[in-house]
Amino acid sequence: ETGVTQTPRHLVMGMTNKKSLKCEQHLGHNAMYWYKQSAKKPLELMFVYSLEERVENNSVPSRFSPECPNSSHLFLHLHTLQPEDSALYLCASSQEEGSNQPQHFGDGTRLSIL
Amino acid sequence: AQSVAQPEDQVNVAEGNPLTVKCTYSVSGNPYLFWYVQYPNRGLQFLLKYITGDNLVKGSYGFEAEFNKSQTSFHLKKPSALVSDSALYFCAVRLPDRGSYQLTFGKGTKLSVIP
Numbered sequence: 344e345t346g347v348t349q350t351p352r353h354l355v356m357g358m359t360n361k362k363s364l365k366c367e368q369h370l371g372h373n374a375m376y377w378y379k380q381s382a383k384k385p386l387e388l389m390f391v392y393s394l395e396e397r398v399e400n401n402s403v404p405s406r407f408s409p410e411c412p413n414s415s416h417l418f419l420h421l422h423t424l425q426p427e428d429s430a431l432y433l434c435a436s437s438q439e440e441g442s443n444q445p446q447h448f449g450d451g452t453r454l455s456i457l
Numbered sequence: 458a459q460s461v462a463q464p465e466d467q468v469n470v471a472e473g474n475p476l477t478v479k480c481t482y483s484v485s486g487n488p489y490l491f492w493y494v495q496y497p498n499r500g501l502q503f504l505l506k507y508i509t510g511d512n513l514v515k516g517s518y519g520f521e522a523e524f525n526k527s528q529t530s531f532h533l534k535k536p537s538a539l540v541s542d543s544a545l546y547f548c549a550v551r552l553p554d555r556g557s558y559q560l561t562f563g564k565g566t567k568l569s570v571i572p
């Protein structure tokens with residue numbers, strides 16, 4: 344599915360680096376999400392943006408900083424990450440006219456912290 | 458709080474046989490229920506959802522799921538498994554509250570279809 348595009352697909356960074364993950368959706372949706380997927384654990388919702396405003400922040404450490412400049416783009420800025428932050432980071436979008444709409448996911452960014 | 462349980466980490470089934478992937482949920486109220494599939498190195502793909510109405514829901518790739526309110530279950534089924542169905546399957550639940558964005562996922566079940 345090409346409706347939600349994430350770049351880069353793979354990222355290796357040191358703990359002192361600063362990098363950003365990018366997500367773009369071409370579906371005309373008005374809500375966007377960041378999830379963390381670690382092995383053997385359920386998906387963890389990190390942030391939710393609706394109509395470009397952050398509506399949920401699930402106790403995520405401040406070393407993760409989201410940005411939603413418009414309804415089609417979502418960024419996750421990373422700085423001074425820890426080895427336990429290595430995971431697959433998934434972006435999703437949905438049309439929030441009632442909560443029965445499915446979320447559409449990108450293919451993720453595989454992040455490895457050295 | 459809402460939660461989802463997928464009691465089997467792995468399900469193995471022979472090609473051509475029926476398959477079932479189990480899901481139970483715990484939530485107050487009447488939830489919306491979803492199934493997603495994840496292939497290697499890919500994101501999650503939406504398969505089907507239950508909102509209201511008929512307890513048997515049909516979705517993509519020949520999958521269906523049966524909502525059972527009394528057992529709080531939403532098992533995923535397919536009459537005849539294909540090797541290409543081998544993937545990771547996630548059940549998810551969400552409350553029908555406007556402004557509630559929390560989609561709670563189970564831990565996932567790895568389905569292996571053996572030729």
